[in-house]
Amino acid sequence: MGDKLRIGIIGTGGISQVHIKAYQSFDDVEIVAGADIIPGKARQVLDKFGLTDAKDFDNHEDLCKMKGIDAVSICTYNSAHAVCTIDALNAGLHVLLEKPMCVTMEEAYNMVRAEKKSGKILSIGFQPRYNPNCIKIKQIVSSGALGKIYYVQTGGSRRRGIPGSTFIDRDKAAFGAIGDLGCYSIDLAMNTIGHPKPLTVSAYTSDYFGKNPKYYKESERFSVDDFSVALIRLENDIVMDYRMAWAMHMDKCSDFVILGTDAGLKITTPEKPPLWGSIIDGNFGHIYLMHDVCDEPVTTEISLPREQVNQFTAKIRDFVDAVKENRPAPIPTKEIIYNQAIIDAMVRSAKERREIKIEIPSDIF
Ligand SMILES: NC(=O)c1ccc[n+]([C@@H]2O[C@H](COP(=O)([O-])OP(=O)(O)OC[C@H]3O[C@@H](n4cnc5c(N)ncnc54)[C@H](O)[C@@H]3O)[C@@H](O)[C@H]2O)c1
Numbered sequence: 113m114g115d116k117l118r119i120g121i122i123g124t125g126g127i128s129q130v131h132i133k134a135y136q137s138f139d140d141v142e143i144v145a146g147a148d149i150i151p152g153k154a155r156q157v158l159d160k161f162g163l164t165d166a167k168d169f170d171n172h173e174d175l176c177k178m179k180g181i182d183a184v185s186i187c188t189y190n191s192a193h194a195v196c197t198i199d200a201l202n203a204g205l206h207v208l209l210e211k212p213m214c215v216t217m218e219e220a221y222n223m224v225r226a227e228k229k230s231g232k233i234l235s236i237g238f239q240p241r242y243n244p245n246c247i248k249i250k251q252i253v254s255s256g257a258l259g260k261i262y263y264v265q266t267g268g269s270r271r272r273g274i275p276g277s278t279f280i281d282r283d284k285a286a287f288g289a290i291g292d293l294g295c296y297s298i299d300l301a302m303n304t305i306g307h308p309k310p311l312t313v314s315a316y317t318s319d320y321f322g323k324n325p326k327y328y329k330e331s332e333r334f335s336v337d338d339f340s341v342a343l344i345r346l347e348n349d350i351v352m353d354y355r356m357a358w359a360m361h362m363d364k365c366s367d368f369v370i371l372g373t374d375a376g377l378k379i380t381t382p383e384k385p386p387l388w389g390s391i392i393d394g395n396f397g398h399i400y401l402m403h404d405v406c407d408e409p410v411t412t413e414i415s416l417p418r419e420q421v422n423q424f425t426a427k428i429r430d431f432v433d434a435v436k437e438n439r440p441a442p443i444p445t446k447e448i449i450y451n452q453a454i455i456d457a458m459v460r461s462a463k464e465r466r467e468i469k470i471e472i473p474s475d476i477f
Contacts, residue, residue, distance in 0.1 A: 115140065116141060116142040117140060117141045117183060117432055117435060117436060118144045118181050118182045118183075119135055119141060119144065119181070119184065119185065120144060120145040120146065120147065120176075120178070120181045120183075120185075120205070121154075121184070121187060122146075122147050122175060122184050122186045122187065122196050122200070123148060123172075123187040123188030124146050124147070124148040124154045124156075125148070125153075125187060125188075125189070125277075125278070126277070127187050127210055128157065128185065128187035129157065129161075130424050131187055131208075131424075131428060132157070133161070134422075134425045134428040134429070135185075135432075137425060138432060140432070140436070143163050144165075144166055144167065144180065144181060145168070145169065146163070146167075146168055146175075147168070147169035147171060148170065149170060149171060149172075150170075154169060154170070172188075172192075172195075172196045172200070173199060176199050176202075176203035176205060177203060181205060182206060182435065183205055183206035183207065183208065183431075183435055184196075184200045184206075185210075185428075186200065186208070186209045187210050189279075189284040189285055190286045190287070190291055191215055191283060191285070191286050192284075193209055193213065193215070193219075194215065194219035194220075194223055197209055197214075197226070198226040201223075201227055201229075201230040201234065202226055202229075202230065204230060205232060206232045206233040206431075207232065207234045207235070208235050208237060208428065209234065209235070209236050210237045211237050211238055211295050211296070212236075212295040212452065212455060213448050213449070213451065215286040215287075217452065217453060220445075220449055220452045220456075221476055223445065224449065224476055225476075227445060233431070233435055233441045234444075234445055235430075235431050235434065235442050235443045235444065236443045236444075236445065236448045237427055237443070238295075238296065238299045238303075238427075238448070239423035239424050239426070240299070240300060240423060241299070241303060241427070241442075241443060242421060242426035243423055244417040244421055245379075245399075245416045245417065246300060246304070249304055249368075249379065250303060250304045252377060252401070252414065253304050253305060253306075253377070254306070257372075257375055257401070257403075258371075258372025258373075258375045259372040260372055261348075261350055261371070262349060262350055262351065262371055262373070263350070263351055263369070263370070264301045264304075264350065264352045264353070264369070264371075265353045265354075265366050265368065265369040266298065266300055266301040266352065266355075266368055267297045267341075267354050267355035267356045267365060268293055268296075268356060268357075268364075269355070269356065269357040269360060269363075269364050269365045269366070270357060270359060271360065271361075271363060272321075272327070272359050273358055273359060274322050274327075274328050274338055274358045274359050275358070279292055279336075280322060280330065280336055281333065281336075282335035282336050283335075285336055286336075287336055287337065287455065287459065288319070288336030288337040288338050288358060289339065289340060289358040290337055290340050290455055290458060290459065291336075292358070293356055294354070294356040294455065294458075295451055297354065297356060297368075298354065298455070299451055300368065301352055301354075301368070302447070302451060305370070307447050308346040308347045308348050308350055309346065309347040310345070310346055310347075310450050310453055310454050310457070310470045311469070311470060312345045312457075312467050312469050313342055313343070313457035313458055313468050313470065314343045314461055314466075314468075315342035315343075315457070315459075315461040315462045316342070316462055317337040317340040318337065318339045319334065319336070319337055319338050319339075320339070321358065321359035322336070322338040322358070322359070328359070337462075338358040338359050339356070339357045339358070339360060340354070340355075340357075340462070341355045342454075342461070344454055344457075344458075353366075354366075354458075367380040374403065376401070376402040376403075377401055377402075378400045378402065379398070379399045380397055380398055381398075398413060399414045399416055400412065400413055401413075401414055430442040446477050449476070453470045453472055457470050
């Protein structure tokens with residue numbers, strides 16, 4: 113590896129531009145290539161950012177074979193996450209992959225196997241992990257102030273907010289709101305309480321808004337979920353109550369709530385309903401600790417850091433530093449595989465209308 117870390121971008125759609133901007137803000141990083149299966153798209157995006165010397169490819173395989181690349185950002189839609197990640201790892205490249213990890217558990221296992229075989233870093237891009245408020249909430253819970261945790265409510269919602277483009281196409285995105293926003297809310301909960309193993313999932317999904325031309329102009333193309341709820345049993349007798357909507361006739365369908373035997377924590381946003389949005393832009397509404405003092409119920413509002421951190425830049429910088437300093441993946445597959453297992457079980461549970469048992473092979477790590 114030279115002085116500068118040499119980066120390739122796989123998939124040059126919307127989010128890739130955020131990766132490119134972040135990499136360009138670092139002196140010790142150089143973007144040397146881009147690939148997109150839409151002919152001419154990689155060149156167009158590279159040129160837009162003044163990267164005229166960077167090579168462009170119309171497939172990820174050729175980019176991975178190019179000499180002199182150290183790492184890639186994989187910014188394809190979800191259905192191409194696994195193949196691009198496995199090919200990049202097999203080519204000896206470190207990988208920063210956009211969320212969600214992939215589509216199926218078989219893909220997830222193959223990705224972890226390729227990661228182990230390659231000895232390279234595979235980090236998954238959940239940038240809210242760098243949000244000062246999310247960090248603070250995790251600190252409160254880790255301090256033990258809540259006692260034994262037994263319930264977590266997580267999710268988020270938009271009254272009207274179905275995206276377009278590849279997000280509503282099952283062949284490309286695989287999931288709707290579940291894979292777009294649901295995986296964030298699951299990561300917020302799992303990361304806050306320390307990644308307990310998921311055991312069972314009972315879920316419901318629907319598509320009443322996306323499929324209805326009255327509410328969504330591309331309803332004919334809509335082939336994913338727009339609403340989902342699930343009850344997820346976790347080890348240590350913890351239950352997760354998950355709710356997510358891209359659209360509904362309600363202002364919000366959940367807060368972020370954690371119940372413990374000594375105290376409860378509520379993060380709520382009365383003036384700005386979509387909790388996930390507050391997570392992304394780093395501005396939670398209020399956080400309340402509900403506990404007893406001298407046997408009387410007391411509610412304490414906890415002040416949160418209001419500093420604005422560019423979470424994308426922080427995520428990408430942490431990945432770069434991990435590669436340069438030979439550190440483990442900042443957001444490792446051993447944590448995110450639980451997220452993927454929950455998503456996978458939610459989809460199957462909703463389809464089969466029954467509870468799904470999660471079984472992750474013990475030899476995977
Ligand atoms: N972290 C975040 O906040 C955030 C925000 C938006 C999207 N995302 C994630 O980023 C990913 C991409 O989202 P987007 O909005 O940029 O989608 P997009 O559809 O705009 O872009 C994806 C691009 O990947 C290309 N592509 C597909 N398969 C490819 C392959 N094998 N090789 C090379 N290129 C390939 C497509 O042609 C397309 O141009 C999704 O997984 C999404 O969940 C994350």
